[in-house]
Amino acid sequence: MIRLLAPAAAFAAAALAAHFAVLHALPGLIMTRAMQRLEASGAPANGFTVAPRMTPQTQTVVRPSPDLAYSICLFDISDSPAMIAADLWPDYASLSIYDARTDNVAVVSLSGDDGGPYTMEIGLAGRDAPTPGRVLVDKPRGVALIRRLAPTAEAHLRASAVAARDSCEASAR
Amino acid sequence: MRTAVFTVVALIAGAGAGALSAVAMAGLLPMGGGASDFEVDVDGWRSDWSIGDRAANLYVRARIARHGLLALRKTEAVYFTRSRDNAGRPLVESCDYRISGGRQDAVWWSVTLYDGESRLPMNTDEALSVDQTRVGDVQSWSAIISARPPDDDANWISSRAAGRFDLTLRLYKPSGAVLDAPAAHLSPPRVTRLGCEETSA
Secondary structure: OHHHHHHHHHHHHHHHHHHHHHHHHHHHHHHHHHHHHHHHOOOOEOOEEEOOOOOOOOOOOOOOOOOEEEEEEEEEOOOOOEEEEEOOEOOOEEEEEEEOOOOEEEEEEOEOOOOOOEEEEEEEOOOOOOOOOEEEEOOOEEEEEEEEEOOOHHHHHHHHHHHOOOEEEEOOO | OHHHHHHHHHHHHHHHHHHHHHHHHOOOOOOOOOOOOOEEEEOOEEEEOOOOOOOOOHHHHHHHHHHOOOOOOOOOEEEEEEOEOOOOOEOEOOEEEEEEEEOOOEEEEEEEEEOOOOOOOOOOOOOOEEEOOOOOOOOEEEEEEEOOOOOOOOOEEEOOOOOEOEEEEEEEEEOHHHHHOHHHHOOOOEEEEEEEOOOOO
16 A cells, blocks of 8 residues: 555646646747737737738638728847837727737727827836836837727728828837 | 655656646536635626736636636626526527626626637637627617527627537626626526427437
């Protein structure tokens, strides 16, 4: 009986460690894979890509809304912060920042009639100082995502024209 | 020597069991499930208020990363999902349904159909969702969920090529009342089965 104690303890310890190690790693792994897929589809680092209208044939992430126009920037602030500028949109619209662990670090409204642009800087916690208008993330890579309500093909065309003016680029430190 | 071998085998088996249980408890296995401390359920429409939030526990984080990557936090949007009709039967492509509801306490809302892989179903019907701007009377609206277009000009969500599917109700900029007391302030759309294709033996 005593001889079974060591294997039993080893089983329990390994199970516990693996359980929490896998849980901890999963979001980052899934986010990394999604970012790789987006890169492979042509999305550049530090630059917005205006996604085509979401259809079964164009979807690149799970559960996209076919009623929204998406613009996505894969930011990499390893060397310096990134500056985002985005025009406002008369219907629902938002800019959201996701870190490498999938947390929605920040979200701001882009709804409005006066055009904009709205600006936001993304900095690295521990390296860049917190300042008004700057959002800090823990890891240098992540995703900035703009959603604009565009439930028809015509609205999506208009949103895409506005989104073409969005920018996401490295800023001077 | 034998104990050492048993211990190594136990370590490997334990690591496998631990990893598998993590995946299962995060709801990442095909049979679904998973653990959550923040679950909201209003007449079968289920959500999780910790989506997109750093407060989310490890299980919720893993599940959302797999099934709702790049979701917004609750003050910006809440996502309700249901995979059964109001009688508790699974939603399947071979049956037709009516979804009906009323005004939602939010800036904008939509209902979208996804297949079992959390993807828009692979069809070309251009009838993937209904939303506040296209549904007609927002105080009392309905749509047909079917693999074929309805005979009349009713709103349509196509379930063609969806197999067993689910519906996601999105509320963007939900009111504080909905967030504080969803059971009292959400107007949950009803999903009623109309009929099913007869299957031949």
